[in-house]
Amino acid sequence: MDLAIPQAERMREAAYGYDLRSKKTSVWNQHQPFETKGEMMKHLIPIVIVVAALIATPGAFADEASQAGKVNLNTASAEQLQLLPRVGPSLAQRIIEFRDANGAFRGVNELVAVKGIGEKSLSKILPYLSVEGETTLVKKVRLPRAKAQKNEKS
Numbered sequence: 001m002d003l004a005i006p007q008a009e010r011m012r013e014a015a016y017g018y019d020l021r022s023k024k025t026s027v028w029n030q031h032q033p034f035e036t037k038g039e040m041m042k043h044l045i046p047i048v049i050v051v052a053a054l055i056a057t058p059g060a061f062a063d064e065a066s067q068a069g070k071v072n073l074n075t076a077s078a079e080q081l082q083l084l085p086r087v088g089p090s091l092a093q094r095i096i097e098f099r100d101a102n103g104a105f106r107g108v109n110e111l112v113a114v115k116g117i118g119e120k121s122l123s124k125i126l127p128y129l130s131v132e133g134e135t136t137l138v139k140k141v142r143l144p145r146a147k148a149q150k151n152e153k154s
Contacts, residue, residue, distance in 0.1 A: 069136035071128055073111065074104040080135050084125045085143040091116050105131045 071080055073095070081092035091114075098114045099105065108129040111117050128141060 068128065068141055069138060070130040070133070071137045072130050072133055072135045073108065074099065074131055076135050080137065083137045083140050084128055085141045086121065086124065107131060 071084055078089065078092040078096055081087055081095055082089060087095075094116060095111070095114050102113075105111065108126060108131060109122070111129070112119060112122055124143060128137060
């Protein structure tokens with residue numbers, strides 16, 4: 001006796017390569033189809049959660065500095081300067097002393113004139129620096145440490 005297969009079942013058979021009459025997968029599609037909606041949902045829910053999380057967090061891949069804020073070199077206190085990565089109390093104090101002795105910074109690149117800040121350090125803190133506007137950085141920025149490279153002998 002041949003059972004009539006509803007349209008939805010035929011569509012499922014075509015989509016999943018599953019022969020509903022013999023309960024076997026076809027040759028062209030060897031994966032096992034989902035038997036129930038619950039089984040399908042069990043596999044789809046994690047995917048939906050990840051996609052929803054990516055959509056719900058705007059700027060998830062945006063520049064960290066734009067989210068963290070900026071420090072105005074001309075108005076920042078020692079405590080605010082210490083929020084910058086790798087800037088401690090002594091370096092913050094040297095920045096303030098330089099600012100008091102030489103006047104306001106005209107550009108963030110002038111910071112290399114402060115003892116203890118070179119081109120390399122400046123490049124790491126540059127995204128967080130400003131010479132205009134308010135200081136908006138409120139939390140200490142921690143940069144990942146560079147991994148030490150192993151010396152390989154040839």
